[in-house]
Amino acid sequence: MADDWQPDFEQLVDEHQSMVFSLAVRMTGDCGLAEEIAQDVFLELDRHLGKIETPLHALLWLRRVAMSRSADAMRKRRVRGIDQWVEIDETHGAILEERPTPLGSRLEGLLATLPEPQRAALVLRYQEELTPEEIAATLGAPLATVKSHLQRGLKLLRAKAAIHLKEYVRGA
């Protein structure tokens, strides 16, 4: 069955645009930049379409390249001296108190303040529901490092949630 599969670019865009865009937006925190990254990722897929062998291969390839391009974009932004996360971190508490938003989006906001490797591991773990082994393969990182990022990320997120989110303060 897989031998008969021929990649259809338009269909692949339809199927995976949400995944690629969501990864990029959660890694960069910038919808405009995420859309540009998603476009670049799909155009790169178009150039490599001949090498894509199965639908699963396409999914794994897109996930890996989306993470890699998002990291590149953030690195470029850091070189240019724009660090949005610092800005978010400094104003985050005030925004939460002034405008009550659903818990999910506030949690997503807190996630955005985590260091990049921890955020990447958590996004792949909870958005894509990958195992640590799959995350390690996607990021090209050692399994132990990924497990450490997941643990530290969750610990930091829990600490931030206890400070910033009333629900967790009450729960504590």
Added chain:
Amino acid sequence: MDELECELREALKRQPAPSSLKRKVMNRRSVTQRRHVRMVWFERIAAALILVAVAGAGVLWRHQDEQRRGEEAKQQVFTALRITGHALNHMNQQLAAHRRAAQE
């Protein structure tokens, strides 16, 4: 999985991509493809021009080489004719001297 992890999983559900994303990707793809086709033609034309130039230079070089060889051969023939003429003159002089000596 604790409460935070459940909330996180809920919060990190995939977001729908902007409706314009697919259109922009397809537009950029067609622009890239057109540019690629233009590049392929440009490369073909450039390769053809280079081939024509190389072939022309080869023909010209061969023509000039033949001319140079012809000129060299011509000079060799003239030299040989001069030498032959010189030898014949010398021989005529000797024959004349010999004939005079015989008559005396």
